[in-house]
Amino acid sequence: MIASLQRIRLIAANTFLEAVRQKFFSALLLISVGLIFSASFFQQFDFGTNELKFIIDFGFGAIFFFGSILAIAVMAQLFFNEIDSRTALTLLSKPVHRSEFLIGKFVGTQFLLLIFVFVLSLVLVAILFWRESILLSRFGNEARLDALLHYYDIFIFAGVQWVRFCVIGAFTLLICSFAKTYVYTLVTSLFVLIVCQLQYIAHEMYAQMDIGPVRLLVQLVSWTFPNFQLFNVGDQLVLVGSSSLSNAAIIHIIGYGCIYVITYIFLAYNNFRRREI
Amino acid sequence: MNDTAIQIKGITKDFISGFRGVKLRAIEDIHLEVANNEIYGLLGPNGSGKSTTIKIVLGLLRASKGTCHIYGQPSHAMSVRKSIGYLPEAPYFHSYLSGYELVRYYARICGLDRKIVNQRVDDSIELVGMQEAKNRLVGTYSKGMLQRIGLAQALVHDPKLVILDEPTAGVDPMGAEAVADIIRTLKDRGKTVLICSHLLGQIEDLCDRVAILHRGQLIRSGRVDDLLQQTDRESYIVKNFNADGRVAMKKVIEEQGGRLTNIEKPRRSLNELFLKEVELSESTHLKKGNKETK
Numbered sequence: 001m002i003a004s005l006q007r008i009r010l011i012a013a014n015t016f017l018e019a020v021r022q023k024f025f026s027a028l029l030l031i032s033v034g035l036i037f038s039a040s041f042f043q044q045f046d047f048g049t050n051e052l053k054f055i056i057d058f059g060f061g062a063i064f065f066f067g068s069i070l071a072i073a074v075m076a077q078l079f080f081n082e083i084d085s086r087t088a089l090t091l092l093s094k095p096v097h098r099s100e101f102l103i104g105k106f107v108g109t110q111f112l113l114l115i116f117v118f119v120l121s122l123v124l125v126a127i128l129f130w131r132e133s134i135l136l137s138r139f140g141n142e143a144r145l146d147a148l149l150h151y152y153d154i155f156i157f158a159g160v161q162w163v164r165f166c167v168i169g170a171f172t173l174l175i176c177s178f179a180k181t182y183v184y185t186l187v188t189s190l191f192v193l194i195v196c197q198l199q200y201i202a203h204e205m206y207a208q209m210d211i212g213p214v215r216l217l218v219q220l221v222s223w224t225f226p227n228f229q230l231f232n233v234g235d236q237l238v239l240v241g242s243s244s245l246s247n248a249a250i251i252h253i254i255g256y257g258c259i260y261v262i263t264y265i266f267l268a269y270n271n272f273r274r275r276e277i
Numbered sequence: 278m279n280d281t282a283i284q285i286k287g288i289t290k291d292f293i294s295g296f297r298g299v300k301l302r303a304i305e306d307i308h309l310e311v312a313n314n315e316i317y318g319l320l321g322p323n324g325s326g327k328s329t330t331i332k333i334v335l336g337l338l339r340a341s342k343g344t345c346h347i348y349g350q351p352s353h354a355m356s357v358r359k360s361i362g363y364l365p366e367a368p369y370f371h372s373y374l375s376g377y378e379l380v381r382y383y384a385r386i387c388g389l390d391r392k393i394v395n396q397r398v399d400d401s402i403e404l405v406g407m408q409e410a411k412n413r414l415v416g417t418y419s420k421g422m423l424q425r426i427g428l429a430q431a432l433v434h435d436p437k438l439v440i441l442d443e444p445t446a447g448v449d450p451m452g453a454e455a456v457a458d459i460i461r462t463l464k465d466r467g468k469t470v471l472i473c474s475h476l477l478g479q480i481e482d483l484c485d486r487v488a489i490l491h492r493g494q495l496i497r498s499g500r501v502d503d504l505l506q507q508t509d510r511e512s513y514i515v516k517n518f519n520a521d522g523r524v525a526m527k528k529v530i531e532e533q534g535g536r537l538t539n540i541e542k543p544r545r546s547l548n549e550l551f552l553k554e555v556e557l558s559e560s561t562h563l564k565k566g567n568k569e570t571k
Contacts, residue, residue, distance in 0.1 A: 003388055010385050014371065021373045085369045090430070093335045093363040094386050095355050276292070277337055 007096055011104025012111065019074050019112045029116060032066040036123050051135070052128060052149065053239065059124035060234045063117060063161055068193055070116060071168040075109045076185040079176040089277050099269045106173055106265060113165045121158040125151055153237040156250065163257035164231040168193060170264035177271035192225065199227040226260045282438050282469040283311040283334055288343030290329050303329040304493040316460060316470045318480040321490035327473045331442055335363055347438065359387065362431035366442040368423055372416030376407055376426045379415055380433050387434035401429040405459060421452035428459060439463055441472045445479060450551050457483055478548060514543055
């Protein structure tokens with residue numbers, strides 16, 4: 001068990017190193033930081049809340065959009081790099097189980113995304129803090145404002161987003177496990193991402209349907225793909241005055257994501273163990 | 278200790294392709310035994326099933342029929358891979374790592390202890406003669422260097438069985454000779470080597486036994502000497518022999534019931550000539566350099 005964890009750690013560390021040294025990651029990180037920073041220049045001010053809300057929406061949008069692209073592209077690229085260049089052949093000829101290879105790849109990629117999310121959240125917090133201080137000093141007395149945001153909860157939100165990226169990474173890995181090309185994986189994963197974003201429609205549909213095969217089919221779709229709307233809890237967490245989110249609700253969302261991650265990785269392993277390298 | 282390194286009994290491998298599940302037979306009913314501490318050559322044209330056989334030996338593929346054992350254990354058992362070192366054909370490694378980092382990575386993957394890992398990495402890099410380039414990025418290596426660092430990663434965990442798939446493909450004759458020297462060293466150290474190569478001259482010089490695959494079937498196998506020797510003929514290499522002597526010898530041969538079929542001058546191989554000439558030129562160049570510095 002310890003030896004297995006050690007091998008996963010080594011594969012993950014190597015995957016992380018490979019990902020960090022790719023220009024794609026650095027470029028995307030810089031673009032995202034730049035985008036969040038540029039939000040502060042869109043100054044639509046109305047009693048101190050609209051501008052900050054705008055920056056928050058902009059920042060969270062950038063984290064989700066670029067994080068999703070990164071989760072799909074990096075996972076698919078690092079997987080196919082190993083397969084196409086046949087470094088996987090050398091690695092799997094060593095005492096490495098195929099599940100260790102998959103989990104190592106997944107962990108390495110998700111560690112990269114964790115850093116990505118953390119850096120963007122830090123930038124967002126810095127910009128919000130800067131703008132909030134200006135707003136409070138300018139209008140604080142007039143509007144009787146104390147603090148407008150829960151800064152700590154921005155990191156909790158970032159953690160929830162990271163779990164969402166883990167789910168995206170896991171279903172990309174599942175597609176990688178049977179796909180023959182990088183492009184196919186990329187396109188299919190983006191399609192699945194859209195389905196997950198719209199999954200709530202299926203969820204609402206089957207709730208109103210009578211029991212029957214169509215309801216079963218719609219229900220099956222809603223089980224197969226996670227509901228990504230559940231992860232959109234930014235406003236509830238961060239804005240003072242919004243209906244707050246309990247710890248139990250956060251744990252529920254994280255648990256929901258983890259179940260999908262484990263299921264997708266298990267299915268990916270089931271495909272990959274029979275794949276010819 | 279098990280005297281048989283690899284034991285393949287009647288393996289067949291079918292690949293299923295397409296939606297209709299068409300079977301493509303890659304190898305059929307192969308029987309093969311590689312003894313401990315021998316160099317065994319696997320020969321065959323492209324598509325003959327060499328790579329499929331190697332992948333089954335490595336446990337990367339499961340045979341559709343038959344069994345494959347490595348030192349008495351099924352080849353797909355993960356524990357057996359600790360005793361195998363593998364150099365793939367035209368190896369490509371993580372270009373962002375240095376040679377040293379790469380060998381160290383594989384050493385750690387193989388479970389070598391932290392205390393001995395650095396020593397083992399140094400030893401295997403020294404064995405393949407890559408000390409000077411070990412800190413350079415793998416992406417900057419030539420083909421020959423890639424083969425050698427590939428050999429180092431295959432040997433770093435001190436495996437009993439070494440499998441080399443085209444170890445000299447794309448390597449110049451001097452590099453190929455260096456690789457051949459390493460393979461001889463491995464045999465001296467008690468290792469078993471299974472080698473796939475298209476360079477038949479090298480296989481002939483190196484291997485104790487060979488097997489020839491064609492269209493997925495084993496068509497010939499045995500000791501190199503047994504396969505190549507023409508047992509009903511003999512050759513004598515004679516120095517300073519004149520025409521009269523040749524006539525007299527022919528007469529004697531015919532009197533004894535034999536028949537002289539061919540007279541030819543012994544030839545060196547082109548490989549031998551090339552290595553000798555390059556070595557000579559190199560030493561002349563070195564001498565010149567020494568004189569100039571004096």
